[in-house]
Amino acid sequence: MSRPVRFNIKEKDVQNWGINMVDSPDGITGEGFFATSFDKVVGLARKNSIWPLPFATSCCGIEFMATMGSHYDLSRFGSERVGFSPRQCDLLMVMGTIAKKMGPIVKQVYLQMAEPRWVLAVGACASSGGIFDTYSVLQGIDQVVPVDVYVPGCPPRPEAIIDGFMKIQDLVHNESLRRRNGDKYKLLLESYGIQ
Amino acid sequence: MSDHSNIKLPEGSIEKQTTTLNLGPTHPATHGVFQNILELDGERIVKTEPTVGYIHRAFEKIAERRPYYQITPLTDRLNYCSSPINNMGWHLTCEKLLGVKTPKRVDYLRIIIMELARISDHLICNSIVGVDTGAYTGFLYVMQYRELIYEIYEEVCGSRLTTNIGRIGGFERNFSNTAFEKLEKFLKEYPGVLREFENLFTRNRIFIERTQGVGGISAERAMNYGFTGPNLRAAGVDYDVRVHSPYSSYEDMDFVIPVGTTGDNYDRYQVRNGEMWESLKIIEQAYRKVQEFKGAEAEVYHANLPEYYLPEKQAVYTSMEALIYHFKIIMGETDIPAGEVYMSVEGGNGELGFYLISDGGRSPYRLHFRRPCFIYYQAYPEIVKGSMLSDAIVTLSSLNLIAGEMDG
Amino acid sequence: MEMTNEIIQQKLTEKFGDQITEWAEPYGMLTFTAPKDLNLKLMTFLFDEMNFRFLTDLTAVHYPDRANEELAVVYHLHNLVENVRLRMKVFTPVAQPDVYTASGLFSSANWQEREAFDFYGVNFVGHPDLRRILNVDEMDYFPLRKEFPLEDQTRIDKDDDMFGR
Numbered sequence A: 001m002s003r004p005v006r007f008n009i010k011e012k013d014v015q016n017w018g019i020n021m022v023d024s025p026d027g028i029t030g031e032g033f034f035a036t037s038f039d040k041v042v043g044l045a046r047k048n049s050i051w052p053l054p055f056a057t058s059c060c061g062i063e064f065m066a067t068m069g070s071h072y073d074l075s076r077f078g079s080e081r082v083g084f085s086p087r088q089c090d091l092l093m094v095m096g097t098i099a100k101k102m103g104p105i106v107k108q109v110y111l112q113m114a115e116p117r118w119v120l121a122v123g124a125c126a127s128s129g130g131i132f133d134t135y136s137v138l139q140g141i142d143q144v145v146p147v148d149v150y151v152p153g154c155p156p157r158p159e160a161i162i163d164g165f166m167k168i169q170d171l172v173h174n175e176s177l178r179r180r181n182g183d184k185y186k187l188l189l190e191s192y193g194i195q
Numbered sequence B: 001m002s003d004h005s006n007i008k009l010p011e012g013s014i015e016k017q018t019t020t021l022n023l024g025p026t027h028p029a030t031h032g033v034f035q036n037i038l039e040l041d042g043e044r045i046v047k048t049e050p051t052v053g054y055i056h057r058a059f060e061k062i063a064e065r066r067p068y069y070q071i072t073p074l075t076d077r078l079n080y081c082s083s084p085i086n087n088m089g090w091h092l093t094c095e096k097l098l099g100v101k102t103p104k105r106v107d108y109l110r111i112i113i114m115e116l117a118r119i120s121d122h123l124i125c126n127s128i129v130g131v132d133t134g135a136y137t138g139f140l141y142v143m144q145y146r147e148l149i150y151e152i153y154e155e156v157c158g159s160r161l162t163t164n165i166g167r168i169g170g171f172e173r174n175f176s177n178t179a180f181e182k183l184e185k186f187l188k189e190y191p192g193v194l195r196e197f198e199n200l201f202t203r204n205r206i207f208i209e210r211t212q213g214v215g216g217i218s219a220e221r222a223m224n225y226g227f228t229g230p231n232l233r234a235a236g237v238d239y240d241v242r243v244h245s246p247y248s249s250y251e252d253m254d255f256v257i258p259v260g261t262t263g264d265n266y267d268r269y270q271v272r273n274g275e276m277w278e279s280l281k282i283i284e285q286a287y288r289k290v291q292e293f294k295g296a297e298a299e300v301y302h303a304n305l306p307e308y309y310l311p312e313k314q315a316v317y318t319s320m321e322a323l324i325y326h327f328k329i330i331m332g333e334t335d336i337p338a339g340e341v342y343m344s345v346e347g348g349n350g351e352l353g354f355y356l357i358s359d360g361g362r363s364p365y366r367l368h369f370r371r372p373c374f375i376y377y378q379a380y381p382e383i384v385k386g387s388m389l390s391d392a393i394v395t396l397s398s399l400n401l402i403a404g405e406m407d408g
Numbered sequence C: 001m002e003m004t005n006e007i008i009q010q011k012l013t014e015k016f017g018d019q020i021t022e023w024a025e026p027y028g029m030l031t032f033t034a035p036k037d038l039n040l041k042l043m044t045f046l047f048d049e050m051n052f053r054f055l056t057d058l059t060a061v062h063y064p065d066r067a068n069e070e071l072a073v074v075y076h077l078h079n080l081v082e083n084v085r086l087r088m089k090v091f092t093p094v095a096q097p098d099v100y101t102a103s104g105l106f107s108s109a110n111w112q113e114r115e116a117f118d119f120y121g122v123n124f125v126g127h128p129d130l131r132r133i134l135n136v137d138e139m140d141y142f143p144l145r146k147e148f149p150l151e152d153q154t155r156i157d158k159d160d161d162m163f164g165r
Helices: A038-047 A059-068 A103-112 A124-126 A158-174 A181-191 B061-065 B072-076 B078-099 B103-131 B137-157 B175-203 B205-211 B217-225 B230-235 B265-291 B295-298 B315-317 B319-332 B372-384 B391-400 B405-406 C005-019 C035-050 C111-118
Strands: A028-030 A032-033 A054-055 A091-095 A116-122 A149-151 B017-022 B033-043 B045-049 B337-346 B349-360 B364-369 C023-024 C030-034 C054-062 C071-079 C085-090 C098-100 C121-126
Touching: A038 A158, A054 A103, A059 A091, A059 A158, A059 B078, A059 B137, A091 A103, A091 C121, A116 A124, A116 A158, A124 A149, A124 B078, A149 A158, B033 B391, B045 B372, B045 B391, B061 B072, B061 B364, B072 B078, B078 B103, B078 B337, B078 B349, B103 B137, B103 B175, B103 B265, B103 B391, B103 C005, B137 B175, B175 B265, B205 B265, B205 B391, B217 B230, B230 B265, B230 B349, B265 B391, B315 B319, B337 C085, B349 B372, B349 C054, B349 C071, B372 B391, B372 B405, B372 C111, C005 C023, C005 C030, C005 C035, C005 C085, C030 C035, C035 C071, C035 C085, C035 C098, C054 C111, C085 C098, C111 C121
Parallel strands: A054 A091, A091 A116, A116 A149, C030 C085, C098 C121
Antiparallel strands: A028 A032, B017 B033, B033 B045, B337 B349, B349 B364, C023 C030, C054 C071, C071 C085
16 A cells, blocks of 8 residues: 655646746657757757866866855756866866966867867966966967867856856757868868867 | 785796876876876885976066056965965065054954965865865865855955955955854854864774875974975974964964874874864954954054055045055055065965065065975975875875965 | 074174175064075084074075176075074076085975076076976076066067057
8 A cells, every 4th residue: 555645745836936948959749759850969968968177277276166066066067077087078178377388288188088079268367378478378278279168257256167168058059960070170170280 | 126025026037117107287186287207116106206387377577567566466376275365465575565564453354364264275175185085075065165255255355266355554445244244154154064074084984094194294304395384283393474473463363273293194184174273263353353443443444554555536536645646556656665575474385475675666676485385395205205106196185285386 | 592683693703704795684684695605504504503494485586787696596594493584695697607505405495496497597506406397398598587578479469569568
């Protein structure tokens, strides 16, 4: 004999909670199936399970630690598992000043990542050298790797880092499946000296 | 070569060699970018060679170009886990050069901010030691209380991490009531949290076995290597700049200095933990002293320093002297005495020193930061020789190496 | 007997005579200049006899106006027991910047001397491993000397007029 339900029995008023219900992509629905185009499904799956590689060098790294903490949770967006091996990650988050000594290492890490890969430059130093216009600081990591999204700030608030992350999610969602094999992408990589 | 006596290699076989492992600049366990090339004999470390400079930002060269008040944001980025202490240290150096005496209320407010920064720094260090031994929970739990500290900074200066707090002579604005409310909330809630965090680690069998007896250094070697701060106090030497050369009215505060015995990782953890309790005591005393100021005295938040402290905006728009001072300060035409001064404060990692040579001009002639992390990282090969690889990782994080301070 | 600046000055002049010059006490810290050959002997004397066993800071300064003495190496020593600090300066010409190393006496001088070499080119005689520490290894000039600029001169995208260089 089953026990009567005692908890969670009140009717919930979901409509007025301000929850953002995501619409399903355009497709053909039927009894027990849903058909849509392949890149939409792949985009949806990829964007909600990005595995970031936090390349934290300085102060922005501490703001990233705050973003991963429970107050501004980044794992809500699917990136619960941060990896430190570039072979297993999709998103390279470069946070902090990159000195000229460190530039080749950023490039090496980028080269080790498998396609499709995205780069997020967090902070003023990673975007453009920041307040350090000196002989020893690389003036922005886009001198060595192609960057997708730049997050300004010194350091950017965790909300700003999450905003940048959501823009990456938009890019991932809307990316065509043919982009990485096309000529434009090949030209972009060649301009960085990457084959 | 190997000292395992149960492995008998047959005659004429290849002699056992050591492995070279690159604990590279990007590694989850090195918090910050520094590289260690380890030579391993099996799992034991025979030799290590540290390389630094992967985040060298040439602070000292930049400082020769900037006027004195524009160097404060640079000092933020030294030990970025406790940036208010660096800011206050720089302001104290300038005040020593100019011969300025700040009012007591300013000193007590500075003490509150500096001790909050010290708690914030030690929290990161201790919780990261926990993460490296495998206990991730403490880190996540404690980060929430660092958010409270960040909120207090936001109320005072507007920024969370790289604070640029205060000015030469005091603060830029009086602490609002919200700041004091948040401070009271912190003082009420935090002791319970720290006790829970202690419960996780202090008498935890696994933690003790991982950290006790590992990474020790003797007091003589530590002093010879120039250790300061919690690492030196864990080795047994009770040297604390707040007590030896008190600054900013620390002599009015009543606190003890926790000291360890063997200088190993467990002692460092305990010293930092003890210092957090002492910092809480100091904050409470300073807060009570601040509340004792009534009436006009409670509105004092900077020294009377028209030559170097920017005047109020209303005064700039109405009075002539304020306009002239405002112009002179911003354009950098105020007279700064020539001379050389060395001032040190007790940072999160030890004695953070500022050696300033001024030639009377708008920017310093030479500014050198005595960075404690840079100096004690030299001892790492000696500390870690003969220990296992995983112990080396825990030692690295318990030394609290902040890359920004190391390279500077 | 408590160690004051006068007692230190007296003891040093007793031992080294007038080789030590430019005595000063800016902001309460005893400062003096010694000839560069004497730096190690002086520090050993201070270490053994007067208990200055803590090297707080070792750095270099470039004074292009002092002819034949352009580079200064500044040592800050601290006597932890009596809580007394002092500052010792040693000058050397930029053409031949050789200074004896203090790393035999103080292990903390090792990297600090490498940093002084990296920034100013001071050659520390007897240092076990004198090479660049913070800058890239291929750098061929000493950046913190006054004649070199702060910014990276190879940039083409920043407009000098707008950025006030």
